[in-house]
Amino acid sequence: MEKVLYNGEIVNRSDCSVQLEDRGYQFGDGIYEVIRVYQGKFFTLEEHLDRLFLSAKKLSMDSSLDYTTLLSLLKKLVDVNGVVNGTVYLQWTRGVAKRHHQFPVPSAKGTIIAYTNSLERPISNIQNGVSAKLVEDIRWLRCDIKSLNLLGNVLAKEEAIKADCFEAILHRGEIVTEGSSSNVYMVKEGKLYTHPVSNLILEGITRKVVKRICGEENVSLIERQFTVEDLKSADEVFITSTTAEVMPIINIDNEPVGGGKPGKLTVLLQNRFQDQINQLGALH
Numbered sequence: 001m002e003k004v005l006y007n008g009e010i011v012n013r014s015d016c017s018v019q020l021e022d023r024g025y026q027f028g029d030g031i032y033e034v035i036r037v038y039q040g041k042f043f044t045l046e047e048h049l050d051r052l053f054l055s056a057k058k059l060s061m062d063s064s065l066d067y068t069t070l071l072s073l074l075k076k077l078v079d080v081n082g083v084v085n086g087t088v089y090l091q092w093t094r095g096v097a098k099r100h101h102q103f104p105v106p107s108a109k110g111t112i113i114a115y116t117n118s119l120e121r122p123i124s125n126i127q128n129g130v131s132a133k134l135v136e137d138i139r140w141l142r143c144d145i146k147s148l149n150l151l152g153n154v155l156a157k158e159e160a161i162k163a164d165c166f167e168a169i170l171h172r173g174e175i176v177t178e179g180s181s182s183n184v185y186m187v188k189e190g191k192l193y194t195h196p197v198s199n200l201i202l203e204g205i206t207r208k209v210v211k212r213i214c215g216e217e218n219v220s221l222i223e224r225q226f227t228v229e230d231l232k233s234a235d236e237v238f239i240t241s242t243t244a245e246v247m248p249i250i251n252i253d254n255e256p257v258g259g260g261k262p263g264k265l266t267v268l269l270q271n272r273f274q275d276q277i278n279q280l281g282a283l284h
């Protein structure tokens with residue numbers, strides 16, 4: 001029987017239900033995380049929980065669980081479900097209250113749920129690369145918060161999928177921001193660029209891992225805005241996310257990019273990323 005985390009306890013999935021007046025359900029008033037599990041072990045769990053609690057703080061959301069309790073419940077969940085390779089989806093809403101736009105007074109107890117999925121690594125896409133479609137970034141101006149409000153992302157991804165692409169690369173006017181569910185990078189004249197951390201992008205946990213790797217490999221990661229034209233004429237393009245890892249983009253809007261194959265620096269970062277996954281076994 002599959003278990004889930006619900007109201008601070010590990011229970012059967014069938015014993016879990018959404019309340020009609022949960023603010024996550026009615027307003028998208030909540031936050032979430034997707035956390036990777038490799039060989040039964042969490043990858044960058046603490047970084048994800050740090051970002052979760054930071055998002056909660058930015059939205060003045062109360063927790064029904066403290067950090068340490070949540071961390072141990074998530075580990076227990078992965079164990080009881082016997083997850084080998086997969087993800088944990090965690091969602092935390094402002095809780096259940098009569099429907100008014102303003103925050104409930106007194107504040108509601110936040111609803112935290114989590115469940116597991118099995119998911120293998122996307123080896124073929126990582127090795128061969130994928131296509132992307134450029135889509136105007138119409139999202140709100142607090143993309144730094146990992147909010148449940150994902151309509152801008154959903155519409156962009158749908159456009160990409162309809163065009164037979166793996167990801168939508170978003171741009172505000174001329175400026176490339178990020179993917180619909182990933183961060184975006186380009187290599188030009190031997191230099192690696194990505195959008196700086198700001199309200200216009202989510203600071204990805206995989207982005208942090210890649211930044212760390214760059215430091216170790218003496219690759220300078222330049223956190224600076226670049227344009228759609230820069231991207232189209234780049235020597236290499238790749239995206240990162242918890243589920244996509246370091247994934248080469250070899251085609252944008254039906255035009256090959258970076259010679260239509262994964263680039264040298266991309267492959268180096270992929271190899272070092274793979275090392276980090278392999279190290280999980282050694283660390284625990």
Ligand SMILES: Cc1ncc(COP(=O)(O)O)c(C=O)c1O
Pocket residue numbers: 034153178179180181182183201202203204205206207240241242243
């Ligand atoms: C909009 C957006 N940017 C970036 C990312 C990458 O974040 P992470 O590496 O933490 O998965 C995601 C992940 O879902 C995302 O939704």
